[in-house]
Amino acid sequence: MEKEKFHIVVMSGDMDKVLAAFILATTSASMGMDVTMFFTFWGLNVLRKKKITSGKNILQKLMNFMNRGGADRLPLSKFNMLGMGPVMMKVLMKQSKVPGISEFIKTAKDLGVKFVACTTTFSFMGFEKDDFIEGVDSYAGAATFLAGARESKMSYFI
């Protein structure tokens, strides 16, 4: 029997929203669904390695310096307070044994969740494939997501 499909767009790069996306992705994968996460715009920060900056021209380098990547340094959508909010939130999560985004990435990969990175954001931000973690399965555009979403029972935009 073919598995039910679930497609999620991860547009947000905020820790709280990305956490919600990963909770749904890993749980649905453990419920036997075929899950694809499509990362675009700020969401690509989740898949970026920790680097000082990246990009090809000066504007991209400046933008990517301000818009830092890395699953462990995503800001909160509220009460970010120059990075103090995420630090406090991570302590609270650890106290309750809630996995962080990096651990969720690993769990998602173990459960066979597919990661797709948006080629448009990738190009205008001047990223290279080396800027991204190993778990990225493919680089694709809107039509790939829509074709998958059409066949999915559920598709979310976070």
Next chain:
Amino acid sequence: MKADVTLDCFGLLCPMPIIETGKKIKELNSGQVLEVLATDEGIKSDMPAWCKTTGNECLGVEEHDGEFRAYVKKAS
């Protein structure tokens, strides 16, 4: 209730008990019963829901003093 395998998820919050159940159930043979120990109340509703979707049988969720024991029989 008697179980073949016990999975300790005490102290873990949603969705970790379900994720761990999904991993553990793969190690069981069909017809065997998995007991999941948890303190997250969500399991009362989440385990039957997970079973309904995956086709495994939820034999029940017992509650004693804020501790939950969920029983899952692996489908064939």
